[in-house]
Amino acid sequence: MNHSPVQGLPPAGRFALAAALCSSVGQTFFIGLFGSGFRAEFGLSETALGSFYGLATLASGLLMFWLGAIADYLPMRRAIVLTACLLTIGAFMIGLSPGLAWLVAGLFLVRLAGQGLIGHLAVVAAGRYARKRRGRAVAMATYGFILGEASFPPLVAFALGWMDWRSVWLCAGAGILLVALPALWWMARPLAGSGGDDAHQASGTPPEWMTRRKLFVHGSFLRVLAVVLVPPFVVTALFLHQSALADRLEWSLTAVASGFVLFALMQGSAAFAGGRLVDRFSARALLRFHLLPAGLGVLGLGVIPAGPAMWLMFAGLGMTAGLNGVISGAVWVELFGTRQLGMIRGVYAALMVLSTAAGPVVLGLLLDWQVSLLTMGLVLLAWVVIVPLLLVPGVRGFRYA
Numbered sequence: 001m002n003h004s005p006v007q008g009l010p011p012a013g014r015f016a017l018a019a020a021l022c023s024s025v026g027q028t029f030f031i032g033l034f035g036s037g038f039r040a041e042f043g044l045s046e047t048a049l050g051s052f053y054g055l056a057t058l059a060s061g062l063l064m065f066w067l068g069a070i071a072d073y074l075p076m077r078r079a080i081v082l083t084a085c086l087l088t089i090g091a092f093m094i095g096l097s098p099g100l101a102w103l104v105a106g107l108f109l110v111r112l113a114g115q116g117l118i119g120h121l122a123v124v125a126a127g128r129y130a131r132k133r134r135g136r137a138v139a140m141a142t143y144g145f146i147l148g149e150a151s152f153p154p155l156v157a158f159a160l161g162w163m164d165w166r167s168v169w170l171c172a173g174a175g176i177l178l179v180a181l182p183a184l185w186w187m188a189r190p191l192a193g194s195g196g197d198d199a200h201q202a203s204g205t206p207p208e209w210m211t212r213r214k215l216f217v218h219g220s221f222l223r224v225l226a227v228v229l230v231p232p233f234v235v236t237a238l239f240l241h242q243s244a245l246a247d248r249l250e251w252s253l254t255a256v257a258s259g260f261v262l263f264a265l266m267q268g269s270a271a272f273a274g275g276r277l278v279d280r281f282s283a284r285a286l287l288r289f290h291l292l293p294a295g296l297g298v299l300g301l302g303v304i305p306a307g308p309a310m311w312l313m314f315a316g317l318g319m320t321a322g323l324n325g326v327i328s329g330a331v332w333v334e335l336f337g338t339r340q341l342g343m344i345r346g347v348y349a350a351l352m353v354l355s356t357a358a359g360p361v362v363l364g365l366l367l368d369w370q371v372s373l374l375t376m377g378l379v380l381l382a383w384v385v386i387v388p389l390l391l392v393p394g395v396r397g398f399r400y401a
Helices: 009-026 028-042 046-067 076-096 100-129 134-160 165-187 198-203 219-228 230-240 242-249 253-281 292-302 306-336 341-368 373-391
Strands: none
Touching (some): 009 134, 009 165, 028 046, 028 165, 100 134, 100 306, 100 341, 134 165, 134 306, 219 230, 230 242, 230 341, 230 373, 253 306, 292 373
């Protein structure tokens, strides 16, 4: 008996993992390794570099509001080739930048193509084409992101030991063009067609054609946002202000570095488990509970001794982040089907960027106002317990509507 290759995990999962791994070139953990080189070359202060980088990130993130829909209108092979070409151009612009304007433009392109579009296409492909084991396919995209976080920093650090930062960026661009682009093009061959429409199958009626304006007044979309935007908001805020927390709780830098290792391990383990749980119970069912580890981890900062609190925080954030990566990739298909998955997830990606920009600002204000960690933890725990239960009252009734 012949089975359509687009319905199984192998093609969609392999493509999702590889595309997510390639997105590393546009991720903050990769670009941040060149900060000292950028500042020395262009005479930038920490504040100036952060401002230019933040502007490039915000602009690229907001463009995802419109550009995410290319996954709906272009074949996956064409979309990934165009996106990889943009990433290559951005990397070459940074490596060859004669002045600050070229550097900022290159940063904009690698953020848009890498952190934005290639990661977006990875999750869309997993959600659209792996119908039988969608949770596990989306989890493979998460593995790609985690693998990049673990492998690229030491590789870049090694490369910077024997070549300058410009040469590293030129090598990265050449690697994308000569290796990643052909590989992704080849792996995208089985990913064709619409991939089916789960919302149609679940309800028996074709899903409504959505516009961006309709999304912002759509009950299911707004209820999911109130849950899935919490992890990027909280994780980004705590990680950016980690030094302030370390000073307040007297954590050593060595301990904090070990905490990030625990975060990565928990994130990977949770993504692995989350993929299987989504396949068995649905992403909607997990929406009600997956924020609890993060809530308990943050509450621990104000309740238990500082040493154990740090480990609990990193473990809780890692568990929730891993689960959220899978849930936020699969839940849109369950609610709206696959026909407009690119547009819907593109809107979500833009809102996620805004949440990551807002999180550090809010936490910074709370720290400046001397709000206690216990109060912050209690408020967050109340949100993660009460809001999902109120907004996601039951899986059976929480369908496309």
